[in-house]
Amino acid sequence: MDVIDAQATQQMPTLPLPPTEISHVTEELYKKNFELAEKNKTLLILRKIDDIILSSLTDVQAIAQKVTNVLAENEIFPVARIYLVENENKVIRQLTISQTEPVENAEKTLGITFQKLLVPLTDEKNLLVQAVHEEKRKATHSLFDVLTPMFSEEQARKIQDIFGIRSTLVLPLIARGQVIGILTVNMSEDYEKLSAYDEDLLTRLVDLIGIALDKALLYKEVEEANEKLRALDKLKDEFISITSHELRTPMNTAKSYLWMVLNKANSLPEEKKKVYLERAYLSSKRLIFLVNDMLNISRIESGRILLMPGIIPYEHLVREAENEFVEKAKEKHITFTVNAGKLSDVYGDKEKIREILLNLFSNAIKYTQESGTITVTISQKDAKWIETAVKDNGRGFKIEDAGKLFTKFGRLHNSLTDVAEQDGTGLGLYIAKQFTELSGGKIWADSKGEGKGSTFTFTIPVYNGQKIIASQESAPNLQTTSLSS
Amino acid sequence: MDIYTQMAEKIIEEQERIIGPIAYEQAAKVSGLVVDRKKHAVAVDGKDKTAIIESLVEQYKALFGQASVEACKEAVKSLLPKLSDNQIPPLLH
Numbered sequence: 001m002d003v004i005d006a007q008a009t010q011q012m013p014t015l016p017l018p019p020t021e022i023s024h025v026t027e028e029l030y031k032k033n034f035e036l037a038e039k040n041k042t043l044l045i046l047r048k049i050d051d052i053i054l055s056s057l058t059d060v061q062a063i064a065q066k067v068t069n070v071l072a073e074n075e076i077f078p079v080a081r082i083y084l085v086e087n088e089n090k091v092i093r094q095l096t097i098s099q100t101e102p103v104e105n106a107e108k109t110l111g112i113t114f115q116k117l118l119v120p121l122t123d124e125k126n127l128l129v130q131a132v133h134e135e136k137r138k139a140t141h142s143l144f145d146v147l148t149p150m151f152s153e154e155q156a157r158k159i160q161d162i163f164g165i166r167s168t169l170v171l172p173l174i175a176r177g178q179v180i181g182i183l184t185v186n187m188s189e190d191y192e193k194l195s196a197y198d199e200d201l202l203t204r205l206v207d208l209i210g211i212a213l214d215k216a217l218l219y220k221e222v223e224e225a226n227e228k229l230r231a232l233d234k235l236k237d238e239f240i241s242i243t244s245h246e247l248r249t250p251m252n253t254a255k256s257y258l259w260m261v262l263n264k265a266n267s268l269p270e271e272k273k274k275v276y277l278e279r280a281y282l283s284s285k286r287l288i289f290l291v292n293d294m295l296n297i298s299r300i301e302s303g304r305i306l307l308m309p310g311i312i313p314y315e316h317l318v319r320e321a322e323n324e325f326v327e328k329a330k331e332k333h334i335t336f337t338v339n340a341g342k343l344s345d346v347y348g349d350k351e352k353i354r355e356i357l358l359n360l361f362s363n364a365i366k367y368t369q370e371s372g373t374i375t376v377t378i379s380q381k382d383a384k385w386i387e388t389a390v391k392d393n394g395r396g397f398k399i400e401d402a403g404k405l406f407t408k409f410g411r412l413h414n415s416l417t418d419v420a421e422q423d424g425t426g427l428g429l430y431i432a433k434q435f436t437e438l439s440g441g442k443i444w445a446d447s448k449g450e451g452k453g454s455t456f457t458f459t460i461p462v463y464n465g466q467k468i469i470a471s472q473e474s475a476p477n478l479q480t481t482s483l484s485s
Numbered sequence: 486m487d488i489y490t491q492m493a494e495k496i497i498e499e500q501e502r503i504i505g506p507i508a509y510e511q512a513a514k515v516s517g518l519v520v521d522r523k524k525h526a527v528a529v530d531g532k533d534k535t536a537i538i539e540s541l542v543e544q545y546k547a548l549f550g551q552a553s554v555e556a557c558k559e560a561v562k563s564l565l566p567k568l569s570d571n572q573i574p575p576l577l578h
Binding site (some may be wrong): 031164189 | 549552553556
């Protein structure tokens, strides 16, 4: 054979493959295509979840709803839910359920709702709770295991039939090392038959959904913190505005009267000089009170308040405080009465308790009209507490506003300028509350409504013969050292 | 839409996901199936609809083997419970 023939033989096409071989190759190619298609399906779902995470959506509810709807588009999981773990409320709260036909059918047919479901974190019978505590995936063939105690076993069975599902997977959503939520997916097949692709999808989904939820929760925390900061900033600005006015007013008053005495000494009669000097003196006193209030607030808030506890004959202390307001009450023709039964001595810091009384008496006189009445009733309720109630028939307040009264600058009327006009700092009741609580007691306010007077009541511990009293749950032990965190 | 048309649609869509547009080409060869490739619409037109669906599955099986039958079963598994035993095409049992 010559070379040309040999070359020609080498270039001849091979014989066609037998039909069985072609079928085998085609089938193998088909299987590979199938794998790729499944991976593509997984990637598509993950891509949709990614888009949700990267979107400008920050609302937890909205994000969770979009995610459950994306899951339900994939027929493997006809029903999906996302729950949030609320450790402070000790519950697992359902955020969303996929908005699909089986869910709507179940709600209509059985006359129930799947919205706002709550599972107590103590209910260990529920698989959601187990998943949270064990930080592990759970699975069940019975929907009742995840619906208890919200639905009965019979209801759960009916729901399961309507959903057309055979099993449920419960997957904890973990972020920053803790379980923040739960994803449940209901399946139309047994969970044991989950394909490798669907397993892979679930594993990746759980991570992504955890990130999405965490992002939304963090955003919410930051927003709330910002809101508080904005409110504090506003209060600070108001405080500075009022305080500078408050500081300036008595200083200007003192300055004016002293100027008169100094520069018009020759033309002023002696009685007039005396009046002006007294007024200058009162203005200075008022200035000192204001500065003391501000210093007290600062010490309270930095934990540097010093308590000097001792045994106090309480009625005597109340009468002393009453004397400081006799003149003021007379000026407004207010009837000021103190009623006290037989009382034990109390245990506490005398000056702080005096301060509480002075603030409450001052408040009562400020907000009671001419010819009004103020009644102070002291009673010993039991072996542990003495209760002091300061009741007036003055301005009163709406009961829903009671909580505001004891906050710093918490005012019931439009602005702190109202406080300034009432000759106050807006800090008296806040200080009274802090001192009451430091003494181990409680303070509260009542009123039947605006124009119907009010009653401010506080309790302090009775001296029981021991140096340190274990009084109420939140009461600190009284020590002769500064309190600091 | 009747259940057989739904089954045909789901099977063809699933096959398209795996093998691409030739899924519709192959479906168009099945007697009793009316296929509009552009609109991706399918109609089952014939007396024995069970047999038509069976032929559709067979069409894919002939080319791609048992793997394609499994894909068809997966595609219609949510619909099968709505049919009685003798209404389900044998290949899909």
